[in-house]
Amino acid sequence: MQTDRIMTWAGHHPEVAVPTAVAGALGVAVVVWLLQRRVSRALKGWTPAPAQRAGIAGILLATGLEADTAWRFAGNRLGISHPLERGLLFLVGETVLFTFALMARANLLNEEKRRAGAPGILVWVICGALAVPAISESGSVAAAWVRVLFGPVAAALLWHFLMGIELRSSLPSAQSMGTFSVLMRHLRERALSRFGVIEADRTAVDMARDRAVVRAAILSERYQTASGRRQARLLRRLRKALRTAGVAGDPGRREALLAEIATSRFAKDLGTTPVDSPWADTTAATPAPAAARTRPRPVSLPVPAQRELEADDEPRTLPANASTTHEPQGDRPMAVDTDSFFSTSDLTPQAAVETRAERERRQAEAQRRADDTYAKAVEVVVELVQQGAPLSGPQIAEQLPVGPRTVQRYIKRMREEGVLPQE
Template sequence: MPTHPLITWAVDHPWPAAGIATAALAVIGATLWATVRTARAIDWPPVPVLVAGAGAIVCTAYSGNTSWRFAGERLGMVDSTERALMFGAGELALLACAVMARANKAATSTITTAGSAGVPGVLVWVITGVQVIPCYATSGIVGGTVRAVIGPVLAGLLWHLAMGLEIRVARPEALSTGLPAIIGRELRERLLSRLGLAARDRTAEQITRDRATARAVHLAAVLELHPDGWMSGYRRRRLAAAVARSGAGTNGEQRHRLLQQLAARRTSGQLATVPLASPWADTPVPDEAYPRTPLGVTGAQLRVMDPLAVVHLVRAAHPGGTPAEVAALCTEYGVPVSETQVRVALRAGNPHPAVPAATATALDRASEPVPGAGLELDVWSTALVHPEVQSRVPVLAAAGARTPQVHARIPLSTEPEYGVPAAPDVPEDPVPGPDDVPDEHDDEVPDGDRDVPDPDPLIEQARAEYGTDVPGVRTLKARYGIGQKRAQHIRDALGGTP
């Protein structure tokens, strides 16, 4: 038996043959590994889609055989080349329409709908119906039926499943928007409604009770109209059975439902005389939920922003608004804030305490000159800093002795005048008692700080110097040479905490 030359060469040269065989096995193994890895990396459709696609391909080939015979026998395509180019036009058109229909469904699908195949989906069934004709023309009634069912009909059906099943597998809750699917769903819902099964979340026992309740209401209404009819006894027995089956005797909710339905049926004639408001009357158009927002920002964007940022936006849109007005506007825009929050955001300080009307009236009358008096007290407010308080060095009370002096006397009568009660007689030069001796740790309060000016010019100066870092009362007293009351007022205006 002659030996192959490659075997003879391999026997004569064992080492080169072993190297070549090893290299060939390595190449084959690498090729197989790359092929498997590439196949695994491909995002394959679900298995049902692949099976439906394979079946559609086989059925399309079966339909192609029918088209090949029909082209030669009925269409006169005797040339093999001509027949090979023309016989599969229907199958290719069917495949193209199926692919286009699948693309349309994928493009128009959402979370709740499976999309629509569109015109290509309709053409799939049109082409399938046309391809049934060659089946019967080639093989008669019996053979044509077999060829039509296994060929174009199954091909169109499997292509339809292959193009639509993947979307339903990925989202089972999605609904098809095609015309047959819409008609099928509507008929199914109407049938369930006719059978009394349309209401969801009901058990079979509850459905039975509801049907018995409706039957009892109907029989009770009929007996009311014909209490002595020839079928009254039969109807009473049926009514008793329906009431027992409905469970109205033991179930309070079911009994209430039965009585409500019966009352509605007995008083249904009152619907003709029930007064109703005319829907044709002019009704005002409701305003928008929120007015036009500042600086072009929508209300939804304002409501998710920080309230302090919204306050700044509203203040920028309404620069002349007070803190109360800015708070009201923010509330209208859907961001409820208080006036205190607006003052904190704008660093406007706390408002001055309101003076009661009676006190304000008394003060206004007391400031007027008293008729017949020998002394008139002239009081005014000034924005200037008095020279005696311009020193920035604190003055201790122990540095010098205080000499009590009377700067002005206002004669007071013993009878009340202008609504101000008379004061008792006070000696002209009262002698200071032991409690009037100042503490050595208290700072001397200048005369200009006994009545804090309003507005205080030092507030803006302190705000410019310290910013958001609010100093203490002692620091303000040392910085501006003022007293305790005025320093406390300045710190409160800057937003400091007590």
């Protein structure tokens, strides 16, 4: 073997072998020392948790078992006999597995993707490929199971959880948007809905009683059309369903049972029930009454009064920053009578609808401005808290279009919403 030849040559030439071995050992020690310093600097201030330490140890052991399998497979099956060549190539599968794991983690940390994507799938593909050498180098089924399970499979699982590739472990509230994840989520919801357990906030007793109410309504219909022994059997089942539903002591379920029976009994009347056409124009203007269509006769006014009236008839526009709602202006809110301002008594129905829409639009715009002001106040207050500055109403009001009192109300709201700690 190549190793025996090297040892024989070293025994015959000790003057060359010993310095070479010492220099090689020193070189390896220097490389290890440099790597240890680099890793220590990178992990400065980071203390791994016990679970992380155990995971790292498990990954090293699983990778070691993979390395043993790969070394044997490269020599026995791939015909790579040279030690240097085998040492450079036998960990190619493990390197590819680790690379895809890093790429999957990068995709998961991307705010736009939020899923491992193709690298996450390829991790398991490479894991399956690494099972082939483990099976090939095993002499029995049990040995193959051990090499596969505690080799590539264990390494892939530990990388999966330790690096945070499992979305539900790193972000419990997030949901994977991958095709397979979405498909499995829909299948799970459909299965739960089929068995009537889709609502997680209800107990099993409540769901059983609700199903018993529906079952009792169905049995009551069948009982009306049955006869003989079948009728007696349906009556026993109906009584059992009523006891399970608990309608005797629950008025709500009793009303639900009667509603189910009534809905089923009068189902034939559904097609003849009068309904409004969905294509009818409900906003179309209706003819105005005769009194409304009659215009008063013009009255002659003096010239100054006529000019004043004409000036009042000219359309007036509100300033861009004006508001029709009670939006805070400084410390005192400006009260506006929106009902009289948007009065629709002298308008046609079509104009009244348009006026109401305009009022709703203005109110929505005012609410949006108020929300923007509050959001800006939150940013200012959070910045002051981070700087350690006191929360002064006048100081904050200088940066906002509101007064100190409004700022105090904003701070109180932030404490109620949990943005700021309670006093």
